[in-house]
Amino acid sequence: xxxxxxxxxxxxxxxxxxxxxxxxxxxxxxxxxxxxxxxxxxxxxxxxxxxxxxxxxxxxxxxxxxxxxxxxxxxxxxxxxxxxxxxxxxxxxxxxxxxxxxxxxxxxxxxxxxxxxxxxxxxxxxxxxxxxxxxxxxxxxxxxxxxxxxxxxxxxxxxxxxxxxxxxxxxxxxxxxxxxxxxxxxxxxxxxxxxxxxxxxxxxxxxxxxxxxxxxxxxxxxxxxxxxxxxxxxxxxxxxxxxxxxxxxxxxxxxxxxxxxxxxxxxxxxxxxxxxxxxxxxxxxxxxxxxxxxxxxxxxxxxxxxxxxxxxxxxxxxxxxxxxxxxxxxxxxxxxxxxxxxxxxxxxxxxxxxxxxxxxxxxxxxxxxxxxxxxxxxxxxxxxxxxxxxxxxxxxxxxxxxxxxxxxxxxxxxxxxxxxxxxxxxxxxxxxxxxxxxxxxxxxxxxxxxxxxxxxxxxxxxxxxxxxxxxxxxxxxxxxxxxxxx
Amino acid sequence: xxxxxxxxxxxxxxxxxxxxxxxxxxxxxxxxxxxxxxxxxxxxxxxxxxxxxxxxxxxxxxxxxxxxxxxxxxxxxxxxxxxxxxxxxxxxxxxxxxxxxxxxxxxxxxxxxxxxxxxxxxxxxxxxxxxxxxxxxxxxxxxxxxxxxxxxxxxxxxxxxxxxxxxxxxxxxxxxxxxxxxxxxxxxxxxxxxxxxxxxxxxxxxxxxxxxxxxxxxxxxxxxxxxxxxxxxxxxxxxxxxxxxxxxxxxxxxxxxxxxxxxxxxxxxxxxxxxxxxxxxxxxxxxxxxxxxxxxxxxxxxxxxxxxxxxxxxxxxxxxxxxxxxxxxxxxxxxxxxxxxxxxxxxxxxxxxxxxxxxxxxxxxxxxxxxxxxxxxxxxxxxxxxxxxxxxxxxxxxxxxxxxxxxxxxxxxxxxxxxxxxxxxxxxxxxxxxxxxxxxxxxxxxxxxxxxxxxxxxxxxxxxxxxxxxxxxxxxxxxxxxxxxx
Numbered sequence: 001x002x003x004x005x006x007x008x009x010x011x012x013x014x015x016x017x018x019x020x021x022x023x024x025x026x027x028x029x030x031x032x033x034x035x036x037x038x039x040x041x042x043x044x045x046x047x048x049x050x051x052x053x054x055x056x057x058x059x060x061x062x063x064x065x066x067x068x069x070x071x072x073x074x075x076x077x078x079x080x081x082x083x084x085x086x087x088x089x090x091x092x093x094x095x096x097x098x099x100x101x102x103x104x105x106x107x108x109x110x111x112x113x114x115x116x117x118x119x120x121x122x123x124x125x126x127x128x129x130x131x132x133x134x135x136x137x138x139x140x141x142x143x144x145x146x147x148x149x150x151x152x153x154x155x156x157x158x159x160x161x162x163x164x165x166x167x168x169x170x171x172x173x174x175x176x177x178x179x180x181x182x183x184x185x186x187x188x189x190x191x192x193x194x195x196x197x198x199x200x201x202x203x204x205x206x207x208x209x210x211x212x213x214x215x216x217x218x219x220x221x222x223x224x225x226x227x228x229x230x231x232x233x234x235x236x237x238x239x240x241x242x243x244x245x246x247x248x249x250x251x252x253x254x255x256x257x258x259x260x261x262x263x264x265x266x267x268x269x270x271x272x273x274x275x276x277x278x279x280x281x282x283x284x285x286x287x288x289x290x291x292x293x294x295x296x297x298x299x300x301x302x303x304x305x306x307x308x309x310x311x312x313x314x315x316x317x318x319x320x321x322x323x324x325x326x327x328x329x330x331x332x333x334x335x336x337x338x339x340x341x342x343x344x345x346x347x348x349x350x351x352x353x354x355x356x357x358x359x360x361x362x363x364x365x366x367x368x369x370x371x372x373x374x375x376x377x378x379x380x381x382x383x384x385x386x387x388x389x390x391x392x393x394x395x396x397x398x399x400x401x402x403x404x405x406x407x408x409x410x411x412x413x414x415x416x417x418x419x420x421x422x423x424x425x426x427x428x429x430x431x432x433x434x435x436x437x438x439x440x441x442x443x444x445x446x447x448x449x450x451x452x453x454x455x456x457x458x459x460x461x462x463x464x465x466x467x468x469x470x471x472x473x474x475x476x477x478x479x480x481x482x483x484x485x486x
Numbered sequence: 487x488x489x490x491x492x493x494x495x496x497x498x499x500x501x502x503x504x505x506x507x508x509x510x511x512x513x514x515x516x517x518x519x520x521x522x523x524x525x526x527x528x529x530x531x532x533x534x535x536x537x538x539x540x541x542x543x544x545x546x547x548x549x550x551x552x553x554x555x556x557x558x559x560x561x562x563x564x565x566x567x568x569x570x571x572x573x574x575x576x577x578x579x580x581x582x583x584x585x586x587x588x589x590x591x592x593x594x595x596x597x598x599x600x601x602x603x604x605x606x607x608x609x610x611x612x613x614x615x616x617x618x619x620x621x622x623x624x625x626x627x628x629x630x631x632x633x634x635x636x637x638x639x640x641x642x643x644x645x646x647x648x649x650x651x652x653x654x655x656x657x658x659x660x661x662x663x664x665x666x667x668x669x670x671x672x673x674x675x676x677x678x679x680x681x682x683x684x685x686x687x688x689x690x691x692x693x694x695x696x697x698x699x700x701x702x703x704x705x706x707x708x709x710x711x712x713x714x715x716x717x718x719x720x721x722x723x724x725x726x727x728x729x730x731x732x733x734x735x736x737x738x739x740x741x742x743x744x745x746x747x748x749x750x751x752x753x754x755x756x757x758x759x760x761x762x763x764x765x766x767x768x769x770x771x772x773x774x775x776x777x778x779x780x781x782x783x784x785x786x787x788x789x790x791x792x793x794x795x796x797x798x799x800x801x802x803x804x805x806x807x808x809x810x811x812x813x814x815x816x817x818x819x820x821x822x823x824x825x826x827x828x829x830x831x832x833x834x835x836x837x838x839x840x841x842x843x844x845x846x847x848x849x850x851x852x853x854x855x856x857x858x859x860x861x862x863x864x865x866x867x868x869x870x871x872x873x874x875x876x877x878x879x880x881x882x883x884x885x886x887x888x889x890x891x892x893x894x895x896x897x898x899x900x901x902x903x904x905x906x907x908x909x910x911x912x913x914x915x916x917x918x919x920x921x922x923x924x925x926x927x928x929x930x931x932x933x934x935x936x937x938x939x940x941x942x943x944x945x946x947x948x949x950x951x952x953x954x955x956x957x958x959x960x961x962x963x964x965x966x967x968x969x970x971x972x
Contacts (some may be wrong), residue, residue, distance in 0.1 A: 024884060089967075094907035094928075108897060110907045115887065117920070222708035226863070226914040229921070377712070390946055397946055398510060401601065406938040409946075411594060420965045421580035421596045423938035428712040434603070434935045435715070441965070442580075442936065449920045450928065452892040452909035460876055460883055474967055479906045479927070481575075481960055481967065
C-alpha cells in the first residue's frame, strides 16, 4: 500500500477551522452559483484524463473499464446534485402566513427552510476510489447542501485522492470560492480519523466502510461535548430469498445471476449478496450445484488492497458449521448450511466482504419467515418469485421491509441507481442512521437543518422564503404545495 | 410530589415487547383509520372533562385557564397530525420508473416512501402536563407516523398521566387496535428511563426536559449494541437582541413585553428569554430600570413542583459576577452584567429554568456580534429593531440563524405555534438533533425511515407507491412533483 504521511493534529484542526471560516460565504451562494461549482468539479475530474484512471487502476487493482464507469457515475452524481440545487425545492420551504385576527391571540408569520449544517467530514471508501471517495457522493451531497467539506483520503489510494482533490481545488478557485470550502487530509492511523471527528467546529460525518471503523466514528461523535450526526454506511449481508415456483421455473438463471452478482468487483460491494435462502427440494440442490460449478470456474482477480485481501482470507478460514461447495484455492467461495445451524450461529449472518456467499436451506415456508425474522439490519433484501410466489409472500415482504433499506424483486442488489427514489441505507448495522440514504438525491438531507423565521421583514428572509418566491420553489403554504408568490 | 411505584424491569420489557408485536398491524393501517384514531384520542381527552383539568391543576400548580388552553392545544395537535396523515403526502413518495432501453444497462423501477420506524419511547415533560406529556406532541407525531408508543410519565403528574393514558387506551379499544399500540410506565428513578431506552426492540426516543437527563438518554441510546435516535429538547437561554433605534423608539414597550415573556408560566417555558443584549446608552439603562420595576411588581406563583422550585432557588443563588436589579425575595429575578464579564464567565450563558433574565450591556455593535458569536445552540434568538436597525443587522441575523432553530423579529419567543412551518429545535445543547423539530407537523419526520422497492409488482407495493396513486399523494416522479397516476 502506498504511504503518505498522516496529517498532524494541527493540520486537521487548521482544515476544519478554514472550513468553518468559509461556511457562511459558501452557504450564502445563490443556488445557480453552487450548482455551477458542482458541474465545474465534474468537468475538472474529466480534465484529469487518463492520469486519474491510471492512478486509480494502480492503487485499487480495479479494471480500467470499471473505473471509467465509476468516473462517469461520479460526474453524473455531481451533475444530478447540481440539478437538485438549481431546482431548489429540496429546501422544503414552508410558509404559514400571519393570522392577525386569530383569537385569543394573533398568529405570527412563520416560515422555515433547510439551511446548511456546517463543515462536513467525508471518509473516502476503498471500494469506490472515485464515486465514494474524494469527489464522491458524500462530498457531492454535502457541497450541494451548502457545506464546506474536509475529506479524509482512504490510505489505499492516496495519489488518486490527491488528483481528485486537485480537481476540486481548481473548481473552488475557478468559481472564486474561499479555499476552505474543500480540504483533503491523509491518514492511515485511526487517530487522524478520530481527531477529525472530534474537531469542535465539525457539524457532520459521512463514512462508507467497515462496521468497526464506522461504529468507532459514531461513538467518538456521540461522546463529543456537542454530539454530531455520523452517517456510517457499514455492513450488510444482503439476503436473497428464492421462492419455490421461481426455483422450479428458472433456477439456473437465478444461480447464474447470483454468481455474477456476488463475484462482481471481486465481491467488494456493500450490496454483495452474501446470504441466499431457499426451501429444501431437488431444484434448490440443483441451484447449489450450479452456483458451485460457476464459482469454481470464476477467474481470480486481485482485491483492492492487501488489507482487504488478508481480511477476506482470514474470514473465509474462520467460517465453520458449513459445507463448502467451492474448492480451495478458489476465486469465489460458496458454502451451504441448514436453517437450524444458521440460527444457532449468528456469526454466519455477518457480512464477509469479498467473493463469498452462503446458501441456507430451510425446511419450509414457515422456516423461511423465521430466518427472515432473525436477520439484523440490511442495506438490501431480495426476493425471487413468480407472481404466485410473491402474492403468497406478502408477509415476507413486510418482514424484509422492516429490516432492509431496499427490497428488490427478481433482480440482484449490486448496482445502486443514483436517482431521486433510491434509498441506500437501512437499520443498524447497515448504517448508523436508518433515516438517511448515502446514494441518490435524498442524500442531501443528511447535511441540512431547518431554520425558522418568525415575523421577519421580507428583505431579510432567505430567498427561499421571500413573498415573491424569487427562486420559483414548490413551497408548502399553510400546508398546501404551491409555486405561487404570497 | 405524589408517589407512584416505579415500573419494574419486567414491566418495561413487557411494554416494549407488546409495542413491537403491535407495530406491523399498526403500520399497515390505512391513513384514514390512523387519522380517525388520533381524532378519537382528542375526543377522549375532552370527554375526561373537569377531572383532567382539576387533576393537572393539583399536580402542576398551573392555573385552570392555562390548562384549558393546553388541553385545546393538545387536541389541536392530535387533529392537525390526523390531517397530515389523511393528506398522506408527508411520506415523500418518490418513483423513478424503469428505463428498459437505457445503455449500457436498463434502469430498474425504483420507488421509495417513508414508513414507520418502530416502537417509540416518549418522556413526559413536567412543564406541559398535557401538551408535552402522555398525549402530547411527541406521542401524537409518533402515532401519526405509524409507531406504537410507550410513554414514561413524568413523576410530577402521575394521576394526570394515568387519566390521559386511559383516554388513549379507550381510543385504542374503540378503533379496534392492538393494545400494544400504547403503554404508560411510571418511574421516578433514572433506572426506569435507562431501561426503557435500552430495550432492544425500541426504535427511537422523544424527550423534553433538562440537559442532564436529555444527554443521559442520548448517551444510553448511542451506547446500545444497536444505537437509536434520541430527540431530546433540552436547554436554551433564548437570547434577545435590542437594536439601537428600537431601543430609542419603544424601549418601554420592549421592556414590558420582555417581563411578560420571561415571567409567563413562572418562567417555566423552554423558550423563556433568559438573556437580553443591548448597547450601553441612556435608553438601555432605562430599559433595565423598567424591567426591574416591573419584575419587582410581579406576583409570586408556585412553580411546577418542589424539585424545580428548589433547583431555581439554588440556581439564582449561584449566579455571580452580576449586578442584581431585582430585590430579594422576588417573584421575578433580573440581573445585569457587561459583555466582558459575560464572555469571561460562560456559565452566565446557560439556561436558568424559572423567572430569571440577565441583561448584558455591550459597548457597541461590534461587541454585540462578539456576544452573538459566543453563544451555543439555542431554540430561539430574537431581534428587536426598526427597519433601519434590521437592514444594518443582516450579518447578525446570519450569526443567529447559525446558532438557533428559530429567529424572531420584534416579538418574544414564548408561544410556539403548532403549524407546518414551525421549527422547535436547534443546535446542541438546545436539542440532540438539530435536523428535527418537536413542535409542528414536521415533527413526524423524526419517527419514520425511507424504504425503497425495486422492480416490485404493483400489487405488493405500499399504496403510497402504486401506479394508480390510490391515495392521491403529491409524489416525486422522475424528480418532478405530481399527483398523476403512472
